[in-house]
């Protein structure tokens with residue numbers, strides 16, 4: 062995961078509260094098997110509306126989202142974070158995040174920074190008055206700067222440290238790899254292994270065929 | 284102070300104890316994989332250039348998307364085909380053992396582990412599927428995980444986990460004839476609610492649980508998640524050891540002895556304290572059915588559709604009103620009068636050989652109710668082969684049921700086996716959510732015995748409704764084996 066200390070990019074004012082994960086990415090996109098390429102799915106229901114903020118040229122390349130309270134509520138789908146990241150967002154600023162969304166964000170390198178409601182209003186005003194204004198998110202100082210406005214934000218120390226070190230969950234665990242290896246060395250011999258594979262003798266599996274609910278097995282053959 | 288079963292298994296897997304509120308890092312003994320929740324995990328590994336740490340502790344199967352007819356033909360649905368082809372590619376690339384459609388060891392992931400003897404007492408078992416709790420029937424700590432956790436386990440064979448609370452669910456007494464372990468778990472869920480187990484690992488204990496076969500225990504642990512719990516467990520005993528011994532991956536020789544010796548220590552100490560306790564009397568139980576759209580909305584079959592107006596709790600009333608509207612039911616209708624269009628016998632809850640035997644026992648020599656479609660779907664290809672070796676398939680076909688290949692089938696609307704809008708089913712599966720078995724489909728969760736009786740009569744029915752000749756329709760005397768089948 063990329064280290065995150067400071068990021069500067071176009072700020073996008075999303076004047077909506079309670080943006081749930083269904084709005085961030087609708088369920089139909091969950092059928093995909095990829096991990097990337099969800100940028101077209103982000104806010105899919107709103108993207109058809111020409112007045113939607115991301116459809117305005119000045120904001121199209123945005124990377125810092127400033128949203129209303131209760132961002133990321135609803136289903137726990139990790140796709141919501143993937144879609145935001147794939148679109149190009151590096152940080153979301155909101156007065157309140159859903160817990161699971163915030164957790165998922167931190168794990169995947171998206172900064173979910175909590176700001177005061179008044180500060181959200183301040184940022185919205187600047188970003189709406191001068192579309193395309195950049196926001197600098199400084200994770201070291203826990204501040205966001207936008208034109209002449211500076212607002213503090215909150216992020217828990219653990220998530221902040223992880224983002225600054227660029228450690229995802231797996232990277233964190235792998236810091237303890239020697240302990241995992243030591244644990245494996247002590248594992249009892251009876252504990253199962255899937256390889257080499259052991260089976261009952263192979264047998265042919267015959268495909269069932271559609272039938273009109275036969276009364277007798279023999280009818281089906283006839 | 285003594286420890287509970289769950290705590291013992293937990294403690295035996297701590298790679299690194301978390302300090303200052305950080306989670307413990309737990310080792311994972313067995314990781315089961317299927318096509319729906321794994322593609323992004325593998326892609327995450329690929330993007331980060333990470334290998335699978337222990338392919339030899341990982342096994343994959345195809346189940347959720349697979350058709351149960353024409354399995355030798357290309358899969359028609361594009362999304363399903365893509366998911367399955369992706370799993371095949373990933374398994375090959377990362378060196379994972381995969382049992383594909385058409386393989387004798389293919390089947391629902393929660394059947395494949397136990398039948399190969401990979402699921403054992405004292406293991407930690409995970410899978411990107413909430414019904415992983417099934418494996419707890421062996422005294423394993425088994426729970427479902429999300430896709431990023433799947434990736435984490437693939438890469439590290441560990442998971443950082445915050446501790447669970449423990450709840451004892453004691454089921455005393457003996458199950459009456461015509462009831463099954465499915466009725467126990469439906470009654471438990473109706474009692475504690477779909478959120479009652481939240482944050483807990485449940486341990487099922489007591490006389491009625493000890494008397495159950497492994498298959499029946501799996502049915503109970505399977506539905507722990509429907510009570511909101513992360514996992515459910517049953518302490519291993521002679522029944523467990525007998526089920527395991529001789530299976531392909533069960534330990535052999537000195538390893539077997541060492542294992543059994545250890546497994547015998549896997550029981551909750553007498554002085555251990557649970558965070559919560561629930562007690563249920565098995566002999567009071569009747570066959571249970573659900574009337575609503577969550578598994579907690581269940582009642583004994585002898586009851587009637589409840590009237591939301593009688594419910595004191597506002598949330599409960601609103602939920603019931605909505606459920607009845609969706610289900611197309613009128614308060615006061617006796618549950619026994621509800622006619623169904625489809626009977627589904629299968630799933631990781633009740634698609635095992637013992638379930639099929641008990642159903643066949645009832646269907647033998649009888650005829651299917653008119654206009655009822657009956658689908659019998661074994662939980663794995665091996666179960667299908669076993670059933671055919673015992674001649675059960677003939678009984679199903681003679682009865683007028685369809686006998687399918689293995690898979691999740693009508694348990695969820697992800698493959699061709701689905702309910703039509705408004706269609707009503709008696710189903711031995713585990714979830715009756717709106718649209719779970721197909722858009723607009725209406726599900727009544729039932730035991731295999733109720734499913735069989737319903738297939739015969741056409742309305743929700745119990746074994747007792749079939750009359751006095753129930754056990755031996757062909758006039759043959761009642762044997763001990765019959766008794767076992769009808770009460771297990």
Ligand code: SF4
Nearest residue numbers: 414630631691694695
């Ligand atoms: S049978 Fe149903 S509950 Fe079980 S794994 Fe398949 S879809 Fe999930």
